[in-house]
Amino acid sequence: MPLAFLQKFPRTSEDKQTKCYEGAGQSYRGNHSRTMSGAVCLNWNSPALSGKRFTAQHREALLLGLGNHNFCRNPDGDTSPWCYVFKGGRYTWEHCSVPTCKEATPDCYSERGTTYRGSQGVTMSGASCLRWDSPLVKNKVFNAWSGKSRRQGLGSHNYCRNPDNDVRPWCHVMNGTQAGWEFCNVPQCSTCGIRKPPSPLQPRFRIAGGRSAQITSHPWMAGLYRVFRGSEHLFCGGTVINRCWVLTAAHCFLDPKLTANLIRVKLGRTMRTVPGVQEQSFNVKKMYRHPEFDELTFDNDIALLELQSASGSCAMETDSARPACMPERGQKLSDWTECEISGYGRQQEFSAFFSDQLKEGHVRLYPDSLCTPKQLADRTVTPNMLCAGDTRNQDDACQGDSGGPLVCLVNDRMHLFGIVSWGEGCGRKGKPGVYTKVTQYIDWIEQHTDIRM
Secondary structure, three states: OOHHHOOOOOOOOOOOOOOOEOOOOOOOOOOOOEEOOOOEOOOOOOHHHOOOOOOOOOOOHHHHOOOOOOOOEOOOOOOOOEEEEEEOOEEEEEEEOOOEOOOOOOOOEOOOOOOOOOOOOEEOOOOEOOOOOOHHHOOOOOOOOOOOHHHHOOOOOOOOEOOOOOOOOEEEEEEOOEEEEEEEOOOEOOOOOOOOOOOOOOOOOEEOOEEEOOHHHOOOEEEEEEEEOOEEEEEEEEEEEEOOEEEEOHHHHOOOOOOHHHEEEEEOOOEOOOOOOOOEEEEEEEEEEOOOOOOOOOOOOOEEEEEEOOOOOOOOOEOOEOOOEOOOOOOOOOOOOEEEEEEOOEOOOOOOOEOOEOEEEEEEEOOHHHOOHHHHOOOOOOOOEEEEEOOOOOOOOOOOOOOOEEEEEEOOEEEEEEEEEEEOOOOOOOOOEEEEEHHHOHHHHHHHOOOOO
């Protein structure tokens, strides 16, 4: 870290943190003096360190906490306190085993995991990682001796890292008698329900039955397309709930001729017929329609689609493709809570065409007392359904939006509470839309997927 950015830190109740460190540990002033490997730290005032940049002779040694001692410090803004050690016949450095003051962060990685500094040391196949300072990897490009090793989190340990900006953290492993590498079994940190805020310059003009929207504002939105005579035609929406799974409505598949091999799932698409910059396209590997779906009442109107790309992989998380969070079993929000719907469906009840661009609308959750057959032309309403509508009679789901999301803000993240199911027309006064109540199906979803709520 440039010295211009170094600053004094306020004292804590532990006299500048003597038992643990906060943040990167630049303010740590305790007397811990062992590294992660158990090596004893060298004195910062040792003549053997005369050629090193950070020693007790540094012009700002007092500010940096360096002196006639061998206590762990972080004078250069590294990821955690460290010290010099004598190891393998040479003077080098290692991170220290000083505990952090705050609760341990989840052992997971964000984005590609280049900043992952957790302690996972096992690969996807179950193999143990080699230490980055192992003689077996000394001839590899990335090891504890490389010039940028400290910045890349490489050192005297075997923890998974991503020093080369690969798709996820990895490590060196033994493949027979040779050292190879494998991706690590580190989970990705949950970013469900988080979206990129719309630009203030982004057009927000109102169109009939909603506003035009960018996919980055609804990254969990999936478009379901039917392959017919060499072209693809939108027929329903869906919601990304996991890298490999989309939740939609069972009634989207009433046509017995619509089999999984004729369905394409598009993520990252703002315009209905134009591929997006970050678009991802998938085949459907498996399709589960709820076994108790009632074609007459639309009770249990829910289905799961397992995604598979041409290369056999699932979705990669981007600003335009990200899962919505799932609610808790039986979770209920307050009456009139404002939620969001999105889709590419018809702009008006009797419109002949679907919308060219993704639309969004805001609706409120109706009380159970107003979600009854009386309000819905005497059609059956079951406990597996919820009602929502725009009290201004402007926004509502319509044909083509079926299977799409009704998401509500909980703890600063958008959670999937409803699936567009049915209604009396589109946006009719006093007529709410009816949605599949997702909280009723958490066990069913877990039964068919690897998702655990």
